[in-house]
Amino acid sequence: MSSLSDWLGETHVRKRPIMGTIAGAFSGELDGIRARLIHWTTLGYTVELLESKGVWKKGDILPLSGAEFHIERQDATQEGP
DSSP: OOOHHHHHOGGGOOSSOOEEEEOSGGGGTTTTOEEEEEEEETTEEEEEESSOBTTBOTTOEEEEOTTTEEEOOOOTTSOOO
């Protein structure tokens, strides 16, 4: 049985999570909150909150539009933990 990375190809398996910042979602309630990208489509993103704020708790899963989630640039030459 082949592994998932063999089936998908090495280029499709990410080693580091994609992080970003929320802006303008839910009337600005989550502005500046960091989140991890879980899934993306042509309609937008699904993210997991990395911080709590108000009624929103760390770990909450939210759908956002492309305009509401700003992906942080990651330096490809830098190794992660």
